[in-house]
Amino acid sequence: MKKHNSFSIEGQKARWGWFFVAPAILFFCLFSLYPMLNALWNTFFNVKLLSLKKPEFVGLKNYAYVLSSPDFWSSVKATVIFTLSSFIPLTVFSLVFGLIITTRKKGHQLLQMLIYSPAVLSSVVAALIWLLLFDPRGIANSLVNFLMRTPGIDHKWLTEPAKLYMATAMIYFWKYIGYFTIIVATGVAKIPTSVLEAATIDGASVRQTIGRIIMPLLRPTTMMVSIVAMLNCMKSFSTQYLFTQRGAPNAPLNVLTLNIYKTAMRDRYISRACVMSFILFFFMMILTIVRMKTSESKE
Amino acid sequence: MKKAVTVFLVTLLAMTMIVAKGQQESATDLSAPVTIVVWTHDDPNRSVLEKELIAEFTKQNPNVTVDYQTYPSGKMAELLTVAFSAGEGPDVFNQSQSVIRQFVVEGQVSALDPAWLGYRSLSDITSRYIEGSLEAVSLDGDIYGMPLEYTNLCCYLNKRLFREAGLDPEKDYPKTWEEMMDISSKLVKYDGEIIVSRGFDFRYATYYLMEMLPMVEQLGGKLVSDDGKTAVIGDEAWLKFFNYMKEWGPNGRNLGGPTYVSVSKVFDLNDGQVAMSESGLYQESRMRSANPSFYESDDWMVIPYPQWKDSDLRVPCHVSCHYYMVNGNVSMAKQIWGWRLVNFMLSHSEEYLKRVNLVQPTHELFESETFKNMPYSDVFKTDLEHATLTYYSANSSAILEKMKQAVEAVMLQNQDPESVLKNFRRQVQSILDEE
Structure with missing residues (x-):
C-alpha cells in the first residue's frame, strides 16, 4: 500500500516538495539550528573568548549568575520599556496607515512612499540621522522650542532617561512603521471586494465597514504584525548601541541584546551571553504563544 | 663535589635549551x-x-x-x-x-x-x-x-578665544582643576541653556581611565589596591571627583558633556566651538593637515595636564x-x-x-x-616623566565601562555621588573577584 502511495501523484508531489525545501532546511539547520543548540550547550560550560583552556562543565552556575545579576534585571527593565513603547504604537499606527493607504484614492502612492522610505535605510544610518537631530544644537530642540515658544531650552533628548526611551522608540517607529503598514495594506487588499460591496449595498457606514468587516477579517494580519513587531522590538540593538557610543547614558539603553553583546565581546564571557540569549528566546517564545492563544480565544 | 655536579648540570641544561632554541630557528625554513x-x-x-x-x-x-x-x-x-x-x-x-x-x-x-x-x-x-x-x-x-x-594628553589651548574673553592665555591658563572650571565658565557661550561654544571639555568615549582616573589619583584615591584585590580606594578622593563631574555636567554649571561633539575633532577648526581640548602630540600633525594656517599661527599653545589645588601628588594624564x-x-x-x-x-x-x-x-x-x-614637545615630555601607563588588566575594558557608567550617572542622570560610588565599587570588585 505504502509502495503504491509513493508512486501516486501525491507521493511524487511530496518528494518534489521535500526536494525544493531541502536547501532551506539545510540552510536553517546549518546556520540557525546548529548555532542555537551549540549556544545552549555552551551555557553549561565556562567558555571564555580568547581562552585556550578547555572549557569546564559548570552545570547551572551561569544561569544562577545571570539571574542574580542586577545588571541583567536592569536590562530586562530597559527591554520591557522599549518594547512596550515601540510595539504598541507600531501595531496601532500600522493599522491606521494601512487603512488610509488602501482607502484613499488620491495621493496614496505618495503617502505609501513617504511612510515606507525610512524602512530602506539601515538601522545604523537611521540612528545616526536621529542622533544629529537630537544633538543639543540639533533640529529636535529647535522645533520643540519653536512650537512651545521656549527659546534656548535644552530638552536633553540624549541624557534624560524618559527622553531617551522616547527618542529610541521614536526612531524605531519611524524606521519600521512603513514595513508593517505595507503588511496591513496587503491584508486589506486581500479582503474580497464582493464583501465590501455587499456591505455598501446593505447601507453600512464607513465606520461600520471598518469595525465590523475589515477589522475582523484583518485579525490574522494584525496578529502577525503585533507578534513580529514585538519580537523585533525585543531584538533591537543598533539604535541603543549607537546612542551609547555617542555619549548617552548606558543604564536606560542597556537592553538585553546590548548586554549580550557586551558580555560576549567586551567581557568575553560567551557562556553568560548564551544564557541571556536563551532567556530572551524563552521570553519571546512565551509571549508569542500567549499572543496567539489570546487571538485564538477571541475567534 | 655535589655543588660542582649541580653547577655542571645546570650549565648543561642551559646550554641544551639555548641550542634547542637555535635549532628551532634553523629547523624553520x-x-x-x-x-x-x-x-x-x-x-x-x-x-x-x-x-x-x-x-x-x-x-x-x-x-x-x-x-x-x-x-x-x-x-x-x-x-x-x-x-x-x-x-x-x-x-x-x-x-x-x-x-x-x-x-x-x-x-x-x-x-x-x-x-x-x-x-x-x-x-x-x-x-x-x-x-x-x-x-x-x-x-x-x-x-x-x-x-x-606612546601617548599622554596635555591641553591644547586657543589663545585667540582666551583673548576675546578678556583673558591672557600666557598667564591665565588653568593650572588646577578648580581654575579649569572657573576659566571654562568664562569662556563658555550659550544660546539659552544650550552650549554653542565650550571652554574646555573632556574626551569621554574611551578616555575615562586615561584622563579622569589621574584626577582621583592626585587626591590619593586608587582604582585598584596595589595587590590588585580591592576595588576603589579612597572615598574622599572619588567623591570629590564625582562631585566635580556632576558640577561640570548639564545639571551643574553646564560646561560640556559626552553628548556634545568630541572637542578634539573641532579644536583644529579654530571656529570658536572650543577653547581647550586634551590631546596627544599627534594632534599637531592632524592640525597641520586640517588647518595649516591655524597650525602655522601663534594662536595655539599646549599646557600641562592640570592638578588639584591642594594635591601634593604629581599625577599627570596616564599614558596610552x-x-x-x-x-x-x-x-x-x-x-x-x-x-x-x-x-x-x-x-x-x-x-x-x-x-x-x-x-x-x-x-x-x-x-x-x-x-x-x-x-x-617639552610640555608633553615633562608630563611623561611623571606619567604611568593607563590601567590595564585582562578585564580593563569592563572596568572602563563601569567608570564611564558611574560618571554618566552623576553627570547626566544627576544621581547622588555617594550611591554611585557604592555601586561602582561593587561592580569593579565583582570584576576583580573573577580575575
Missing part, C-alpha cells in the same frame, strides 16, 4: 615564501609611512609578502577577539595596552626570542625603551609586543600605549618574519615622529633633535 597579514587601525598618515616601510622590507626580503589591512579603531578590539577565538587572527596586529593584555594573559601572542632579531638577550631590546613602557606586554620575563605609539604584536598560533616562520617586520618598521621611530607625530618611547627618540624641535 625562512627562505620559503611567506605572507604576513597585518591588521592595524585606521590612520591615513601612518598607513602611507608603513606601506613605504613594508615595501622596503619586502625588497630586502623577497620571499616575504605583506598583506596590510586597516580597520576602524573602534572596531579593532572586537574584530581581533572574534578572529583569535576562531583561530583566524592576523599574523601581526596592534592595539592599546588595555586590550592587548588579555591576548598576553591568554597566551595568544608570540613571545619574542631576541635571536630572531639578531640580539643576544632581551635586555638588548628592552634597554632601548624608557622605563615602564613595556610593562603591559611583559609576562614572566618575556616580551610580547613592541610599542608603536599601542603595541605591535605577533600571533603566537601561526607557524614559526610567520612568527619570526612577523617580529622582524615589526622590528624593522619600529626602528624608524624618527620617521613616525616627523611624519605622523607618533612618539615611540625610546631613549634615542626623546633625546633626538626631531623630538626636541616639535612644538611643545
